[in-house]
Amino acid sequence: MDKLIITAALVGAELTREQMPHLPISPTEIAEAASAAREAGASIVHLHVRDAESMPTQDVAVFREVISEIKKRTDVICQISTGGAVGTPIELRAEPLSLRPEMATLTTGTVNFGDDVFMNEPSSIEFLAARMKREGVKPEIECFDAGHISNALRLVKKGLLDEPLYFDFVMGVPGGIPGTAPDLMHCVASLPAGARWQVAGIGRAELRLAAVAIVLGGNVRVGFEDNIYYSRGVLAESNAQLVARIARISRELGREVATPEEARELIGLAK
Ligand code: KMH
Numbered sequence: 001m002d003k004l005i006i007t008a009a010l011v012g013a014e015l016t017r018e019q020m021p022h023l024p025i026s027p028t029e030i031a032e033a034a035s036a037a038r039e040a041g042a043s044i045v046h047l048h049v050r051d052a053e054s055m056p057t058q059d060v061a062v063f064r065e066v067i068s069e070i071k072k073r074t075d076v077i078c079q080i081s082t083g084g085a086v087g088t089p090i091e092l093r094a095e096p097l098s099l100r101p102e103m104a105t106l107t108t109g110t111v112n113f114g115d116d117v118f119m120n121e122p123s124s125i126e127f128l129a130a131r132m133k134r135e136g137v138k139p140e141i142e143c144f145d146a147g148h149i150s151n152a153l154r155l156v157k158k159g160l161l162d163e164p165l166y167f168d169f170v171m172g173v174p175g176g177i178p179g180t181a182p183d184l185m186h187c188v189a190s191l192p193a194g195a196r197w198q199v200a201g202i203g204r205a206e207l208r209l210a211a212v213a214i215v216l217g218g219n220v221r222v223g224f225e226d227n228i229y230y231s232r233g234v235l236a237e238s239n240a241q242l243v244a245r246i247a248r249i250s251r252e253l254g255r256e257v258a259t260p261e262e263a264r265e266l267i268g269l270a271k
């Protein structure tokens with residue numbers, strides 16, 4: 001089995017300091033969290049950024065600073081969010097692609113998102129995919145529901161997505177696909193040959209789906225964006241703490257953890 005790729009989703013767009021006192025917000029805090037996550041076993045960091053008021057932003061200048069601070073400290077793969085926050089206009093969501101990060105997320109369908117709707121119209125998805133292709137940015141295909149997988153495969157047919165494909169199943173969002181092992185098995189069975197995948201379980205689905213993914217040969221995303229608890233009612237101390245547990249479980253199960261360099265090779269990132 002290939003080595004495990006761990007992604008750390010450090011910040012998110014929805015979480016506040018009130019909910020999670022250890023949430024990294026400033027560029028320095030995010031870079032320190034990225035470096036600690038790398039030391040704990042992460043090879044990718046999934047990045048949202050915040051403005052001076054701690055609000056989610058797609059401001060290119062903030063992303064530039066965060067990525068530059070990360071690169072001063074560590075060799076982890078920087079993956080920017082083009083999802084932004086619920087309601088962010090699609091043009092703003094695309095803006096940080098001008099920085100040509102190694103990876104960016106591409107959500108391939110609309111989903112109810114708690115009491116909100118995370119809108120991804122077909123024209124918006126194609127706009128983002130075309131922009132990523134032009135900038136040479138590798139998409140991570142975010143599927144919040146099973147239908148988002150076939151939407152992505154249609155983009156391959158249209159020439160807007162290139163293989164090898166890298167999927168992320170975000171499971172357990174209220175309104176999206178439930179965070180259960182049978183639902184994950186269904187997603188994995190829907191993939192074309194040669195595609196790689198990871199799972200991002202939301203809340204209490206995080207750990208149990210990570211364990212299933214490790215055994216099945218998939219990859220794992222953890223971090224405050226998806227889950228803030230280490231165990232029932234106990235807040236995690238850091239993103240790195242959540243990453244370290246996944247690395248430990250994987251090694252115990254006989255699966256080594258990929259370095260960023262090894263992850264680049266596995267995902268097929270441009271040299
Ligand atoms: N904040 C969510 C509405 C992504 O990063 O690409 C969307 C999201 C997906 O987090």
Ligand code: ZN
Pocket residue numbers: 009012013046048081083225
């Ligand atoms: Zn995100």
